[in-house]
Each structure stands twice: as structure tokens, then as C-alpha cells.
Amino acid sequence: MSKPLLEIRDLNVSFGTKDKPLCVVNDVSFSINPGEAIGVVGESGSGKSMTALSILQLVPTPPARVTGQVYFDGKDLLQLSNSELTSIRGKEIGFIFQEPMSSLNPVMTIGDQIDEAIMLHTDLSADARRVKVLELLRLVGMPDPETRIDVYPDQFSGGMRQRVVIAIAMACNPKLLIADEPTTALDVTIQAQVLDMMLDIRKQYNSAIMLITHDLGVVAEFCERVIVMYAGHILEDADINSLFASPKHPYTQGLLKSVLTLTEKQHRLYQIQGSVPPPGTIKEGCPFRPRCPVRMDRCAVEMPPMKSYGPTHVAACWATAEGVE
Amino acid sequence: MSVLIEAKNLGKTFVDNSIRLGPKRAEVRAVDNVSFQIMKGETLAVVGESGCGKSTLGRLLLRLIEATEGHVSMDGKDLTNLSRQEMRQMRKNMQMVFQDPFGSLSPRRTVAQIISEPMDSFGMIRDKSHRRERVAELLELVGLPAIYMDRKPRQFSGGQRQRIGIARAISVHPSFIVADEPVSALDVSIQAQIINLMQDLQESEGFSILFISHDLAVVRHVADRVAVMYLGRIVEIGPKDQIYAAPHHPYTEALLSAAPHPDPTKEIERIVLQGDVPSPTDIPSGCAFRMRCPIAKDICSSDNPKSVEIMPGHQVACHFAAPHPITNAQRPT
DSSP, rough: OOOSSSSEEEEEEEOOSSSEEEEEEEEEEEEEOOOEEEEEETTTTTHHHHHHHHHHTOOOOTTTTTEEEETTTTEGGGOOOOOOOOBBBBTEEEEESSSSTTOOOOOSSSSHHHHHHHHHHHHOOOHHHHHHHHHHHHHHHOOOOOHTTTTOGGSSHHHHHHHHHHHHTTTTTTTTEEETTTTSSSSHHHHHHHHHHHHHHHHOOHOOOEEEEHHHHHHHHOEEEEEEEETTTEEEEEEEHHHHSSSSSSHHHHHHHHHOOOOOOOSSSSOOOOOOTTTTTOOOOOOGGGGGOOOGGGGGGOOOOOSSSSEEEEEOOOOHHTTOO | OOOOEEEEEEEEEEEEEEEETTTEEEEEEEEEEEEEEEEEOOEEEEEEOOSSSSSHHHHHHHSSSOOEEEEEETTEEEEETTTTHHHHHTTTTTTOSSOOTSSSSOTTTHHHHHHHHHHTTTOOOHHHHHHHHHHHHHHTTTTOOOGGGOOOOHHHOOHHHHHHHHHHHHOOSSEEEEEETTTTTTTHHHHHHHHHHHHHHHHHHHOOOEESOOOHHHHHOOOOOEEEEETTTTEEEEEEHHHHHHHOOHHHHHHHHHHHOSSSTTTOOOOOOSSOOOOOOOSSSTTTTTTTTTTTOOOHHHOOOEEEEEEEEEOOOOOTOOOOOOOOGGGGO
16 A cells, blocks of 8 residues: 555644643544545534644644644654644645635635635746636636636625635645535535535545545545544544445444435434533543443443454444444 | 415515615515415425525414515414414414524523423413423423423533423424424434434324425425425425425426435436526526526526426426436435
8 A cells, every 4th residue: 555645643632721631632543545535524522623623733732732643745744833834734735614604815805815825835927826726716616717716705605605715725736635514504506516526626636635524425425435533532444335334333333324315214213312422521431432322341441442344444342343233 | 184384375575775776675585475285293394505485484484574475374364464462372383493502592591491481471380380390391201301400501412402492392282383494403413313302292292393404314304295495486395205206396306416325335416506596686587496407498587487286286386397207326215
């Protein structure tokens, strides 16, 4: 296998004081290969956004404490200074935020906002950059780019703004694109447009993508591999077909069973009992234990290690490891 | 089955006096000539994208806002012309569950106060101990321990708050509930809990639900019949199974095919609609959907298609209404 593009090792993010830490990301380790589309799935509070933000040091420290290593192209991003990071943010790694309404500057034309990234990272002349901006607008399917380039964000709908955000992220042809819930704020038909467009871009540019979402449907259509997070821990990491066909962790199993589809008719939905624990309430053992249908005594004491179930499938569960179904 | 709610040619135009477009005031046609019935004990789902008028429709049925045209009747009684006092008596029979479990509960009141408010205002509470008894019953009914009744909403998670909102709605034994996106603010694992709860309660209490949602998968699970709205109009309405198996309106078909499918082994042919939903201040002439419609012809820009019954109970407003059997991957099994 080729060398991973991004490798996260033992990432921990915590808030609160030294004596009473609130851990929101716990010992997260995974890697992304060049060109790979990986989905990070989890409910609110699972730590998926925090993981993504810490990759680029976008979590303010303090109040947060971030430890671990994030290797990108051989460099540990967590050790870099702000100026060193500037050459990576937006150039090597692009970021798409969830809220298309608030992630654009309302007093800059969209052309200038896309140009900003190109200006920072290249030596192109103003004319050449404008050509490049128009090219990007066409890439993201903006109708009539020549006039839209000089327009302010408030004149755009949510879907169009998200296209602009994606154009900014793609401006320097990044090796890795991190997309945090890129379609969650959009309507279904607009979500379909944006996902289609992102698939096209991926084919053209061959960027690796880390797609953060709570929507298993989006993951199934977009990604090759899935990481399932829960209360700050990775519970399962598998290629997409293996995960959907035979999920190993009881949480993943429950999620897949309770997800609503357009096709299957169930009389009563499967439900996972209880709700996600607030951060800091579960200090030892497996975080899913209070809601788990197959929990054992051991789960309260020790967090289960990742166990392999095939070449591209790992899960952290004591019960599954012992063959309890 | 008898009719509980009937809407006849219902319409609502909002006028914004602050925006003047030359001599014309800015008008938003939020709901346009909508007619349908809801049977007793039935769930009618209204689906559509943001700005299609589905929430306005729900509020019109409860007369939380006044209609500019048309009538709503409940149990044969026309609500549109009732006086304030008469309407107040009717309100006991109609309740609402809101989308945002964080914004719809007063942060300063206890759960007991929140839940008992509708009962208090209709004089259904005898004394203090009766109140606590009823609140305890209702909390148990929605799956929360009765000891929580003296807590404040901030001590609860989103799903638990939605349970409190549901307890409040059913406290007066309504015959009709408008649920406006009741699960869309919740996580997947919590959505299933709330949907199951609402279905159990509907079975035991027998109320009808207008279920407003943008999520077709949720609607498929909860609805008996489905109404699809686009820019204030119902473009298709019919029994759930017919709508999902063979949508007749091109918009319904596109909506169904756009929803991401949680199964990586199925290849789906997706119809991707071009463009955005037009602004409701500037609705296109003729069929409102024609700008994005893949099969629009000349007639669509001049004539607004009338709703036609193509099968018993299944109506479509399209000049070229035809069955659009969706791809095999999506066909119900």
C-alpha cells in the first residue's frame, strides 16, 4: 500500500481544567491515502468536527488542549507555527464548512474571495488569476460566471453559496479536501446537485476527501471508507461495502437498523435506547456501554482495543471480539 | 373513515409593506389554492423544500395565522369565521409539535408547568395534586421518568425535550396535531425513538396528524397519505405507496431520486434538477415548476395545470402527468 497522505496518531482534544478535563476527542488514530474518499460518521457530540478542525490547528488553544500527531506529507501539523501552517491551509488542504451562510465574507465579492486563496499561494498575475477564478466557478457549476464573479454573497441562494465555498477550497488544487457537513444545510434537490458536482471534481482532480456527515445515505454514495465515531472515540473503521454489509460494532449495527430508507417498510423502527452521553460523563471503558444491548462487565473497566475483521475492517468492541451477537 | 379536517381553496399571501417594488408592494404567495382532507386517525405528510409553504399551511389549518382565501373546517365546522371565543374552544382539539426542541420550551419554567399549561388554560386541572398526577401520567406516557417534572428544559437532551413537547400537545386529548418537522433537529438514533413514540400515541389516542417534513424517508415511514408541495401549491397528493412506487409529477420523481440512499451496493440513477427554487415573491407564470422541469413544454408557461385525479385519491397537477416508475434500486420491496 502506498504511503498515507494524512496520518493521525493518538489525537486527543480536551477542554476544562487539568484536574477535570472534558475529553471530546479520545485517542483517535486513522490515516487517509492519496485520492481516497473517507467518511466520518457520528451523531452530534461525537467529536467528528473537532477531529477535523484540529488537523489544521483550527481549535483555539487554550481553552482546548490538543495532543497527538497529525502527519501530512511527513510533517507533524500540530508542531507547525502559524506562518508555516498558512502555506498548507487552503493550498495543500482545503476546508469546506457546513454553513454556507456564515462562512463567506458579506462585504467581498465572491470573485475576490476565491481570488484570495490563489493570490496567497501562487505568483500569478491579476489577469491570470481572474481567468483561474472563472475556471473554478465553471467547475462548481455556477451559471453565468462572468457576471456572477463580481457579485456579493447575499445575492446567492444557499446552494450557490456552498458552490462558492467549494470553489475557494478547490482554488489551489489541494491534495486533501476536508468537508464538514457540506450539504446538511441544503434542500434535497440542491444537495443532489452539490454532491454530483463534488463527485465530478473528485474525478477530475483526484483529491483525497474527508467527508464529515451524520447522513449514512450521503456516505454510501460518496465514500470508499467509513469511520464511525461516538462520544469522541472511533468505534469502527471499514471499507464501505463491508461496513454496510456486516457492521461489527453494536452502535453501527443499531445506526444502520434505525436509519430510514425509501424502500424498506418496517412497522416499528429499531431504536437505540437512551442518548449520547454529554462529554466527560464516561471516563472509563467503552462510551457506548450505557446504551449497548450486548454490554459485558468488562466494558465498564476497559476501552476495547481495535480488532481486525478482514483486511479493511476494524472495530472496537469486547462483545464482537468474543463472538457475542 | 370520516373526514376530520378539510381545507378548501386555502390561500395565504403575505404582504411586506417595507419593501416596495415601484408601485407594487412585495407580496409572497406562500400558499396558493390548496384543497385536501384529513381523515380521522390518519397521518397526512406534507413534503417539500424550504420556502414551499408547508409550515404556513400547517399554521393556516390551526388558524394561527389568518388565511387570505378559502376555508378550513374541522368536523364539518368552518373554522375560518369563528369568533375568538368560539375558536378558543376549538383549540382544545388541535395542538402543535414544533421543530426546534430548544426554542419551543420556555427555559424559565419547570417541565410540570410547561406540560400542564394547555390543561390549565382549558380548566382541566382541579387542584395541585391533580396537576402533578396528570403531569406524571403524561411523562410516563412519553417515556420520561415522572421525577423529572420539577426540572427545567436545559437539563434535558434534544430528544427528551421533544418528548416534553409531545406530552404538552397530547395533554388535552386533541383530535388533530400539526407536527412541524418534529424529528429533523434530532440525531438519527433519537429520530427513531420519537417516531415510534408518536406512532404509539396515535394508535392509543386516535388523533390525526399533519406531518410536515422535508425528509422523504421519514415520511415514507409515518404517513398514510403524502402531499408534495412546490412554491405554495400541492403538485401531487395521494396514498403513500402509490406516490413512492409511481410518482406522477416530475417534481415528486426528482425529489425521490435525489434522496441519498444508505446502501452502497445499489446504483441509483439520479435526476438532478437544475437551478434553484424560484423566489416566492416572483413565482413563474403557468406551472411554478416549469423552470426546473425536465419535461416542460410551451403550455406550461401559459397555463397553470389543474389538479387531476388519475387514480382514486391520487391527484396530480401537471400537464404531462404520467407514471414515472422509479429505478429498480428504489422500488419498494
